[in-house]
Amino acid sequence: MCFVITGLFLVNAFNLYKRMMGAEEVVSALSDQYVKPVGIFYPRGNIYDSRGIRFTNTQGICGIYAPSKAESAAVAKNVVGEVAIDKDKTTSEGCKGISGIQALYDSLLSGGSAVKLNAYVDAMGNVTDAGYYVLNDHINEGCDIYLTLDYHIQKRYEEVLKEYSAQNNVKNLSAVLIEIKTGNILAMASEGGEMNNAVLSYQPGSIMKIITAAVAYERGLIDESTTYDCDGKVDVGGHERGCAGGAVHGNITIARALGVSCNCCFYTLAKELTYELPNGAMGSYVLDKARLWGFSSYGQPNKDRFPLEYEEHYSFVPEMLYNEMDIFNCALGEGRTQASCLIMAKITGAIAGGGVMNEPKIVDRITDAAGNIVPLEDEKVFDLGLKAETIEWLKGAMLQTAISGTAAGVDLNATGGFAGKTGTAENASDKPHGWFTGYFPANSPEYSLCVFIEQGTSGIKAAGLFGILAKELYNIYPD
Numbered sequence: 301m302c303f304v305i306t307g308l309f310l311v312n313a314f315n316l317y318k319r320m321m322g323a324e325e326v327v328s329a330l331s332d333q334y335v336k337p338v339g340i341f342y343p344r345g346n347i348y349d350s351r352g353i354r355f356t357n358t359q360g361i362c363g364i365y366a367p368s369k370a371e372s373a374a375v376a377k378n379v380v381g382e383v384a385i386d387k388d389k390t391t392s393e394g395c396k397g398i399s400g401i402q403a404l405y406d407s408l409l410s411g412g413s414a415v416k417l418n419a420y421v422d423a424m425g426n427v428t429d430a431g432y433y434v435l436n437d438h439i440n441e442g443c444d445i446y447l448t449l450d451y452h453i454q455k456r457y458e459e460v461l462k463e464y465s466a467q468n469n470v471k472n473l474s475a476v477l478i479e480i481k482t483g484n485i486l487a488m489a490s491e492g493g494e495m496n497n498a499v500l501s502y503q504p505g506s507i508m509k510i511i512t513a514a515v516a517y518e519r520g521l522i523d524e525s526t527t528y529d530c531d532g533k534v535d536v537g538g539h540e541r542g543c544a545g546g547a548v549h550g551n552i553t554i555a556r557a558l559g560v561s562c563n564c565c566f567y568t569l570a571k572e573l574t575y576e577l578p579n580g581a582m583g584s585y586v587l588d589k590a591r592l593w594g595f596s597s598y599g600q601p602n603k604d605r606f607p608l609e610y611e612e613h614y615s616f617v618p619e620m621l622y623n624e625m626d627i628f629n630c631a632l633g634e635g636r637t638q639a640s641c642l643i644m645a646k647i648t649g650a651i652a653g654g655g656v657m658n659e660p661k662i663v664d665r666i667t668d669a670a671g672n673i674v675p676l677e678d679e680k681v682f683d684l685g686l687k688a689e690t691i692e693w694l695k696g697a698m699l700q701t702a703i704s705g706t707a708a709g710v711d712l713n714a715t716g717g718f719a720g721k722t723g724t725a726e727n728a729s730d731k732p733h734g735w736f737t738g739y740f741p742a743n744s745p746e747y748s749l750c751v752f753i754e755q756g757t758s759g760i761k762a763a764g765l766f767g768i769l770a771k772e773l774y775n776i777y778p779d
């Protein structure tokens with residue numbers, strides 16, 4: 301539409317000058333005296349939220365995207381990514397997506413060759429009210445991409461992380477919110493650093509106990525009535541290790557052990573879930589399951605990685621275990637184990653969804669310049685491969701965390717409660733990382749949400765932030 305209007309400006313102005321002087325003089329007058337090039341612009345599609353609110357091109361001129369680093373998205377910046385402009389190039393190579401969705405979908409977003417934007421100027425060289433026009437013909441405008449993100453939730457989550465970061469003097473935080481019935485990522489917020497923290501991987505701490513618990517139950521190693529006697533310490537290959545935070549948990553069910561995050565219990569279970577490999581090292585049913593759920597092995601990046609994950613950062617577990625300390629570290633989500641906020645939100649969502657959920661996605665739909673839908677890859681299903689009774693038991697165990705366990709301080713009763721797991725990942729050099737992954741409402745789950753705070757000191761702190769973010773969702777959408 302905009303091109304038509306600018307075209308009319310040109311025609312009207314041209315007719316006016318033609319009446320005043322001969323045709324040859326017009327061309328000369330337009331180019332020498334009355335027209336001034338104001339820049340080269342690169343037509344490019346826009347990026348929107350699922351309902352059409354723009355993340356990009358809030359500053360565009362006349363419908364022509366004029367991106368630069370300074371104009372990168374204000375909301376969802378780390379998801380949308382950035383474009384780099386090389387003004388010396390007038391082909392589509394002059395404007396390239398270099399990160400996030402801008403890089404991933406560069407060829408679809410690109411609107412082809414650059415266009416020159418000219419303006420009418422008066423004798424003093426000032427732009428007149430006759431407006432701008434495009435010098436050369438241009439038909440391709442690039443595709444528009446509609447993300448699954450919800451602009452309002454994304455914006456508020458980014459604000460909350462920023463406030464939390466300032467108040468608690470922590471640097472890097474992230475939060476991923478997934479709608480369980482669709483697998484749509486509604487928010488992927490990242491605070492601190494240049495990269496998208498939600499897809500970076502860190503030591504996950506005790507949130508990995510969810511996988512150990514699931515595998516132990518699935519394989520019949522434990523049931524509802526199995527108990528563990530925690531005396532506050534455990535022998536790990538001749539070295540004594542204390543339970544979480546120096547606690548002595550006493551005689552507890554395994555569900556309770558997950559709720560209070562008993563290290564002694566989960567080390568003992570993890571040890572019983574190993575098996576011998578031909579080379580003398582140990583395999584682990586827990587690690588095997590983790591790989592089925594999207595973790596890869598160190599040095600072997602997953603080919604099916606999530607579209608926005610960085611090449612060099614991925615969720616991984618050890619290929620094999622060599623000794624008891626290895627088993628201990630692995631059971632506690634430390635050592636050679638790393639996870640992203642995204643993968644934990646995905647696993648949690650699938651648990652809440654009864655063992656199956658759509659593979660999380662960030663792009664909802666793409667339309668071409670004429671408004672036609674561009675076909676996307678078929679949706680994939682993410683299946684945990686667990687029996688229904690395992691899922692039910694696991695959900696009950698994750699509920700213990702919220703009711704009387706490590707996240708009992710978080711109150712979401714007004715909106716139907718929640719279930720989940722805290723993670724405190726000891727970090728050799730500094731304060732521990734804080735994690736919380738959970739779902740809500742507790743009895744009819746609609747959302748999974750994973751929160752990560754780098755050096756956030758504890759999972760309890762992360763659970764607090766989880767509570768704040770869950771409440772924010774209901775503040776934005778009360779129903």
Ligand SMILES: [Zn+2]
Nearest residue numbers: 530543549562
């Ligand atoms: Zn214990």
